[in-house]
Amino acid sequence: MEEFHNGSEVSPDTNSPFSPVTCIENVVGGGDYSQSQVNKWTANIVERCLTQLVKQGKPYKYIVTCAVMQKTGAGLHTANSCYWDTAMDGSCTVRWENRTMYCVVSVFAVATA
Amino acid sequence: MNDFQNSIPSAACLVVKLLVSPHGICPGILFSMIMSFSSISTVSYIDELGHHDDNARLAPTMENTYQMGPYKRFPANAATDILKDVLTSYLQEEKYEVEWSQKMTKTLCEVIRARVKELMIPRYKIVILVHIGQLTGQCMQISSRCLWDTSNDTFASHFFKNSSLFGVASVYAVYFE
Numbered sequence: 281m282e283e284f285h286n287g288s289e290v291s292p293d294t295n296s297p298f299s300p301v302t303c304i305e306n307v308v309g310g311g312d313y314s315q316s317q318v319n320k321w322t323a324n325i326v327e328r329c330l331t332q333l334v335k336q337g338k339p340y341k342y343i344v345t346c347a348v349m350q351k352t353g354a355g356l357h358t359a360n361s362c363y364w365d366t367a368m369d370g371s372c373t374v375r376w377e378n379r380t381m382y383c384v385v386s387v388f389a390v391a392t393a
Numbered sequence: 394m395n396d397f398q399n400s401i402p403s404a405a406c407l408v409v410k411l412l413v414s415p416h417g418i419c420p421g422i423l424f425s426m427i428m429s430f431s432s433i434s435t436v437s438y439i440d441e442l443g444h445h446d447d448n449a450r451l452a453p454t455m456e457n458t459y460q461m462g463p464y465k466r467f468p469a470n471a472a473t474d475i476l477k478d479v480l481t482s483y484l485q486e487e488k489y490e491v492e493w494s495q496k497m498t499k500t501l502c503e504v505i506r507a508r509v510k511e512l513m514i515p516r517y518k519i520v521i522l523v524h525i526g527q528l529t530g531q532c533m534q535i536s537s538r539c540l541w542d543t544s545n546d547t548f549a550s551h552f553f554k555n556s557s558l559f560g561v562a563s564v565y566a567v568y569f570e
Contacts, residue, residue, distance in 0.1 A: 315532055318532065319534060322534050341539070341542070342540040343520055343567070345537035345563070346537065347524060347535040348535075349531060350531040350533065353529065354527040354528070354529040355527045356525075356526040356527070357495055357526070359498035359501070360502060360520065360522045363506055363518060375436075386522065390520070391569075392569065392570050
């Protein structure tokens, strides 16, 4: 983490680490799946994740994806494949569920310079 | 340890540090599971320690290229055509099955990555995301947002559907300065 102290313009917020699960729970909370709300939910989850990531102040570009699906017993498979520098770039996938829906959030971080 | 993964919650990082030594026991998928009253969540990372150690020691210092931007931009249209072509050819006549879908998502990812690499666009990093799901009348919403340089970076996506399954593929291309 030494790079934090090398004069970056935005001082990074190391006290609150990135937590996708809190983002999801703050938006969806204890609610049930709702067709009218889901658009707003996905947009909010993705936006909160991105804001938290920006606060880290690291020299990365981010791609955040969120998929929300109603629980009907149907199957869903997700896979990703990346062509990047394995030493500097990384990803994180969170799978969250409650009684009525599944939520899968993927975050990809790609280093710049 | 990968730089990005160090910023993930410290509790999860502790788990990672305990399980994996610098010489690498079992690089693979590590996960932590948190259960609360009404919801369950799983977080997973891919860790490839071996490569990272080698790179850290042998990383060459690069000379400045004085290149201000990409000479060749990533063609989103060509990428959409690739996605359309791959999804249609692999999924057209198929019926949803659990085992088959698991393998097919990974196969599609590999195939799309190989086809996009063939476009030979230098200095672009590629991320490909594929979802395959069963059609049972359920509702689903997929959205994504990116923090990047809009003049250089772009994405392409395509949605395919037949009578028993649906497939969504997305390609994100990020310029490496």
